[in-house]
Amino acid sequence: MTATPDSSADLADYLDTAPLAFVAVRAEDHTVVYANAAARRLFPRPIVGSPLGSLVEAADQPVLAALIAAAPPADDDVPAVPATVRLLTASGPIGADLTANRGLDATVRIAAVVSTVDRIRDRALTDALSARSATAAALTRSRDALVESERARASEHLQGAQIRSLATVLQRTLLPPVLASPPGMETAAYYHHASPDEVGGDFYDVFPLDGQAWGFFLGDVSGKGAGAAAVTSLTRYTLRAAAVFDRDPISVLQNLNAVLLPEFRGDDPRFCTVVYGTVVPSADGVVVDLAGGGHPPPVHVRGDGSARYVDDLLGGQLVGGLPTPHFTSHRLVLSPGDVLLLYSDGVTEARVGGGRYDDDGDLLTYVADSAPTTAADLVDHVTALVDGFGDGLQDDAALLALGVPRAASSDH
Missing domain, CATH: 3.30.450.20 (PAS domain)
Incomplete structure (x- = not known):
């Protein structure tokens, strides 16, 4: 942003x-x-x-x-x-x-x-x-x-x-000191800090909700500096608090919107985009429930080598800017060998050849080239892409991947 x-x-x-x-x-x-x-x-x-x-x-x-x-x-x-x-x-x-x-x-x-x-x-x-x-x-x-x-x-x-x-x-x-992993899953993350003199607004986390369910999110607060850092702190802990009391991802984003909306008005409006989700093990794999608020859609990389955007999350509105925003939701199942990739718009809006990197779906093509893969390998693969942008990468960039290893049994 x-x-x-x-x-x-x-x-x-x-x-x-x-x-x-x-x-x-x-x-x-x-x-x-x-x-x-x-x-x-x-x-x-x-x-x-x-x-x-x-x-x-x-x-x-x-x-x-x-x-x-x-x-x-x-x-x-x-x-x-x-x-x-x-x-x-x-x-x-x-x-x-x-x-x-x-x-x-x-x-x-x-x-x-x-x-x-x-x-x-x-x-x-x-x-x-x-x-x-x-x-x-x-x-x-x-x-x-x-x-x-x-x-x-x-x-x-x-x-x-x-x-x-x-x-x-x-x-x-503003980032978790250690990235946790739900039982039977693998997680990996990366953060590119665009400027050493500024505090950025990208954030992510993975955390337990109870003995089985876990929550996770990745988002981006508008702006940089102290204002963005304060909003990022408020956003991270509001998400975690709201998730404890209501597991529905849409309700979690609605609670976050209620907290942010009254705070950021006048000459320095603040808002964020975010994808929030939960993971719960099932007999068929790991059930993932997602909600999107104005954020780029995650990529579902399957163990069979295919990849697709979770397009159902398109259309969700940003969080903290409207009294009654529309948020979108989607449920999917991660099978052994599947990986879910979340990313911030610092990746897709990098300037390459006079335009945005992802104007033609370049990220999906790049990710699909590495499939099938693991969470760690996928983050390494996209990190190499981000590093290659050089001066074209003008914003912070965050990545979060959650995967189910092929060796994981169906009851984890």
Whole structure:
């Protein structure tokens, strides 16, 4: 989608108003030197100046120390290794997934994604949505920062590599630290970050709903920068929360639309496109129920070597822009050897030879050439295509593939 300028002031404002908890610790002694508003709300006492280890259960302190020791530089291509710990929050011990990156200022920056199993299941969806006013205030501050940062660009303190470092840290918090796989299935994903100085708006996730059913999604928020990052965080966690309380994919998108619609008006409208789905094992394979909101249709690659677009998802309208949008749905079965590929429009709208890459269905032809395939091989195949676009790839590009291995038995 279209890009908007980003800046250090913009990113710094988002960091303090982000829905995720961020802390920075001194590398040598692990003392907390910074905590954003979300982190400060988690704990019953002020945490700046406290040892980070005092904020987690004793049994998890070695895990935390290992996470900090292994933290890669924020501008490194090596992904941060995640760790799961129990945080000693104001409401009791709560599970959280942590990622860490080493900054340029002798600090280690840590992002925490609080477990949706621990928190979302303990409250109704309406209670979660009642916090929308606070989220709206944070988003308004982010939008205001976009304007103010342009005026203050000449006097910003964070420059060059520091901006890229912060943008990289924020970007990694908007994607799952580890991509999960439903039992009996294989998943693979790829994210191309178009600009090291901006936080992009593409997102994806795969997560369990119960003992058998799993949810997944891939989408794209309009714009870039702090505004897009705030919307991306809100979108990801709203999707996961809505999926817990209503399995129908259309209802999940309707709930997301209800959350986004009141928030993004005026001079900085925000909306997203998304494909959301569930997978449930059956005697015939894996049953996939999909809903589409203005997003390019997935590709179903069959084990017999054929491939097709899931055209029934065409016609769905974007999420967050209309009071009563029309969303589309489709059910399919993935048999052993089948793969479902989701992608963002950064792939299909790459500029090639004076036009868009996918004006004539080029992606389907390219994917079909690799069939039959696996989820990992298909993502590698399309990644090679994306890398070959060079300067023609002007937007972020995300890929998510879910496949059923040929060796999988019918009851998985």
